[in-house]
Structures are given as C-alpha cells and as structure tokens.
Amino acid sequence: MVGGGQGAFIGAVHRIAAELDGEALLVAGALSSNPARARASAEAWGLDRSYDSYEQMAALEAKRDDGIDFAIVAAPNHLHLPVVKAFLESGTHVICDKPLAGDLDQAQQIAKAAAVSGRLFALTHTYAGYPMVREARDWVASGRLGELRKVQVEYNQDWLREPVERAGNKQAAWRTDPERAGISCCVGDIGTHAHHLVEFISSRRIESILADLTSFVDGRELDDDASMLLRLEGGARGTLVCSQVACGEANDLRIRLYGSKAGLEWRQQEPNALMVKPAGEAWAIHRVGDGYLGEAAARSTRTPAGHPEGYLEAFANIYRDFMADVRRTAAGEPALGNYPGIEEGLRGLRFVQASVDSSNQGSVWVDL
Numbered sequence: 001m002v003g004g005g006q007g008a009f010i011g012a013v014h015r016i017a018a019e020l021d022g023e024a025l026l027v028a029g030a031l032s033s034n035p036a037r038a039r040a041s042a043e044a045w046g047l048d049r050s051y052d053s054y055e056q057m058a059a060l061e062a063k064r065d066d067g068i069d070f071a072i073v074a075a076p077n078h079l080h081l082p083v084v085k086a087f088l089e090s091g092t093h094v095i096c097d098k099p100l101a102g103d104l105d106q107a108q109q110i111a112k113a114a115a116v117s118g119r120l121f122a123l124t125h126t127y128a129g130y131p132m133v134r135e136a137r138d139w140v141a142s143g144r145l146g147e148l149r150k151v152q153v154e155y156n157q158d159w160l161r162e163p164v165e166r167a168g169n170k171q172a173a174w175r176t177d178p179e180r181a182g183i184s185c186c187v188g189d190i191g192t193h194a195h196h197l198v199e200f201i202s203s204r205r206i207e208s209i210l211a212d213l214t215s216f217v218d219g220r221e222l223d224d225d226a227s228m229l230l231r232l233e234g235g236a237r238g239t240l241v242c243s244q245v246a247c248g249e250a251n252d253l254r255i256r257l258y259g260s261k262a263g264l265e266w267r268q269q270e271p272n273a274l275m276v277k278p279a280g281e282a283w284a285i286h287r288v289g290d291g292y293l294g295e296a297a298a299r300s301t302r303t304p305a306g307h308p309e310g311y312l313e314a315f316a317n318i319y320r321d322f323m324a325d326v327r328r329t330a331a332g333e334p335a336l337g338n339y340p341g342i343e344e345g346l347r348g349l350r351f352v353q354a355s356v357d358s359s360n361q362g363s364v365w366v367d368l
C-alpha cells in the first residue's frame, strides 16, 4: 500500500477490505511521505516490509520472488499518476482510490500507462460494491422501470463547513489545495462518486451537464458545493447535487431513478434497502439477503438475511472482483473486469472538467 499511514483516512479501510475474505494479506508499504511515520505505521500493522518511498517499493518488490501481487494506492490525488505509473511500469497490478487523478490530463496519462503495461487496474468507487446498488442496476437493465426518464442524485456532507484546512485537518488541507487535489474539491471528491453511481445504476452515460460550482468558505480556492443539471444518453434527464458544507449531513448519498413504469430509491445511510415504487401501486422495500434478489446482489452479500452489512463489505466486494481477475490472469485466463477501472476513471475526470468549465462560463451546457 502507498499512503494509509497513521492518521490517514482511507488506508485502513483498504486494508480491511482487501483482507476481509482471507484472499489477500497486506505485506508491504510506503505508508507515508514521512519515512519514520511510514515505518511506525508498518510496524503497527505488522507488515513484513516498509519502504521509505513508493519508487523504492515499486522497484524492489518487482525484483523479489515473493513480491507483491498488486499495489493499493491510497495517497492524495496528485500522487495517483506518479505512483500508479511506477507500479504499472514495474509490472504490478494496481487498485487505486478515486478520483483517477487531479485532472483530465493526468488521468489520460494513467490510461496510457495502463494500456502499455497490460496490467490490471481497478478504481475503488465504493458505492458500486453495495448489493442493493447492484440490484438497482439490474432493475434498470431488465426494463422493470420502463423507459428511464429522470435521475436525481445527491451527495451531502458538512465536514468542510468551516476552514478546517487552516486548523490542521490534513484531509481538508490537500482536498482544498489545487496543487494536490486537482481542479476541484467537492466535485472531484464526492461528485465523482455521484457521477459514477448514476452511470453505473442507469447503464447510461451522462452526455452533457450544466453546473454551478461555488465555494462558501472565505479564502477557499476550490469548490465546496455544486448543483448540476444532467442529460443522459437515451434522453433521460437528471440533477446532481453535491456539497461539503451541508450542515447536519455526515455522508448523505442518495439516488432516485424514475422510469415510465416505476421508480427506485437507494440511500447510503440505509444501504440494505432498495425502495421500489411502482406507479399506482404500493411501494415495496427490497432487502439484502432475501431470495428474490438478482445474481449480482446475491453474490455481493456475505451475512445472513436481516444482518446488516455496509461500507467495509461494499469496499471488499470491489476487492474480491479485482482479486479474482488477478488470479484469473495469473492462470492465463482473461480478466472479467467486474469493477470500475480506467474507463470509469476517465469519465469521472471528464465530468469534473466539464463541471468546472460549465460553471466558469456562467453555467452553460458542456458535453462530456
């Protein structure tokens, strides 16, 4: 793993998710930009090998007979390009956190490096790992909603409501810094999850957007709030709202999709339920673990019916599908690619770029 040292946010989640099914073990890391902290973090996790830099790790692991099978990238956005490239070029598969990079140009460079290397690449858009999100995708694909007309997605948080980046919050410091976050804060950080969720569940691309980005906190260079109109391929319309200054909300991600026959609603804070809303009939709550669910939801569920599972397991579902491909390709079989990858990452950055361009031009329609 690169990143994820003591005090980091998402690295520990990656470790749990990778190891949850007993199919992988974290053995090596360049866990921090500070070598002493990297070593202390590796020791606390009982890792065999701690490196002072990701360059050193990529080079030395590739030379070992028992070197790593894949690398996890859990470092800030500006490092995705150099770190991902270093591992791909050393012949190592990579699983990287979103967004793919800080801007579209960096994302395209990663795409090129991945294509040249022929190695596997996964992007941890966590929400695509939830069983009921996969069930919602099946609903849309099977035509049970009828013709898709409207998608409404919201992702609201409040942890950037004050200038915490100037009060020692490390996660906020890099996310609000254009040098390290890229061209956007809120849209890049959580808008990309909402964008991916729309395209994943609907199986349709967002073709164009009209966006209004703003920053409510004085002195903040990047957006902390955004509202958008969406046009999807096939004619559906939509709205996407994301905010990191929405007081009272910790992580309120929800999506509603409406077709000509029925609607669907999924909320991250009640992830084991999918609300089905047929026109003119009673609503129904479909639940994780029940026998009527489709294959994708069923194979993404670990606990018995009625026992909640959530964030860590959703993350682990992305890992499980990725690791299945690591094993398949090692055995000479083709990869299945049942997880977000380069294409989804590129689309995410096209979406971020289009939202920034739209807003900067006075909120005009911009194609993705």
Ligand SMILES: NC(=O)c1ccc[n+]([C@@H]2O[C@H](COP(=O)([O-])OP(=O)(O)OC[C@H]3O[C@@H](n4cnc5c(N)ncnc54)[C@H](O)[C@@H]3O)[C@@H](O)[C@H]2O)c1
Pocket: 002, 003, 004, 005, 006, 007, 008, 009, 010, 011, 030, 031, 032, 033, 034, 053, 054, 074, 075, 076, 077, 079, 097, 098, 099, 124, 125, 126, 170, 171, 174, 189
């Ligand atoms: N999938 C999700 O839901 C989700 C959630 C949170 C964060 N993320 C993504 O994960 C990434 C990390 O975010 P975070 O909130 O954990 O950040 P963080 O600031 O908490 O942690 C970043 C870690 O990277 C380390 N680091 C920095 N430079 C390094 C270097 N040169 N070599 C090695 N390590 C280095 C830091 O020391 C720290 O340990 C970001 O790309 C973010 O967008 C994704």
